[in-house]
Amino acid sequence: MYYNNDTIIFLDGKYVKAAEANADMYSQSLHYGYAVFEGIRTYTQQDGTIKVFKGEEHYKRLQQSCEAVYIPFNYTVEELIDITLKVIELNKLTDAYVRPLVFCPPNMSLQKASSSSLMIAVWSWGAYLGEKLLRVKTSSFTRPNPSGFKIHAKVSGHYVNSILACQEAKSAGFDEALLLDGNGFIAEGPGSNIFLQKDGKLYTPTDANILPGITRATIIEICKQNGIVCEEKNITPQEIQQADSAFLCGTAAEVIGMESIDDYVFPINWSESIGKKIQSLYKNCTIGI
Secondary structure: OOOOOOOEEEEOOEEEEHHHOOOOOOEHHHHHOOEEEOOEEEEEOOOOOEEEOOHHHHHHHHHHHHHHOOOOOOOOHHHHHHHHHHHHHHOOOOOEEEEEEEEOOEOOOOOOOOOOEEEEEEEOOOOOOOOOOEEEEEEEEEOOOOOOOOOOOOEHHHHHHHHHHHHHHHHOOOOEEEEEOOOOOEEEOOOOEEEEEEOOEEEEOOHHHOOOOHHHHHHHHHHHHOOOOEEEOOOOHHHHOOOOEEEEEEOOOEEEEEEEEOOEEOOOOHHHOHHHHHHHHHHHHHOOO
8 A cells, every 4th residue: 555566765865666675684673673754744735836744844853863862864854855855756646645764774782873774755645543533542551751762752663652552442442542651641642642622722731751743833833823722731631531622633644533532522513623623724734825
């Protein structure tokens, strides 16, 4: 579903067929999860041009993630955006999902990498969590302790935690998981941030124990521009069980409403919620309205 025999990716300075690309089986990234990545989208604008949405923010975070875990990385943001647009063009896509991955060479030690490789792939991908309202389960898994991991870095190995939480929820008949942090506060979804509505205001967890997403930051800015009160705070599981409405957000998921959390069904109809308004405003933002 991600590529075929004609798909082109960027790999270490060359545009090559995905089906013919090779990676070393002794890569430190493969064995230890020592890699960083981003999830980005491109959107066709009102004037017909293709834009890498929040490209500067995403690629700055890619650079910062590499720096945080000591992976050498020398591409500039401008170079990365140009490469992305070229890969989009070569694959004849417009609205697409972009996956840059920085991975490391063979190394069976636990020392930092001396060099790295860059892969950028693109494919057509609808909203990651679908379009229907989500039934969400509070996970038994918690987010990694920020004193043990660089949780603000988008590191490949961190996502084993996300896989465990997601599969636990789906095995129990839910659509998605919601994880707490080590202090028992609401943190985030396996690959998304959360906002909840209460008494006409939005609330979202602080960035102390989460990966503070670029979509999350975009929504906070949308709120400021449209007079919507949005507060960052520690949120208890009890508080979300008393919320009026809630939604998840992320580059892959975009903005998607929640029907329920565990056995609690949110009382406000999604079509009348602040989240629905945010969903529309976010979509407008992506296409330059």
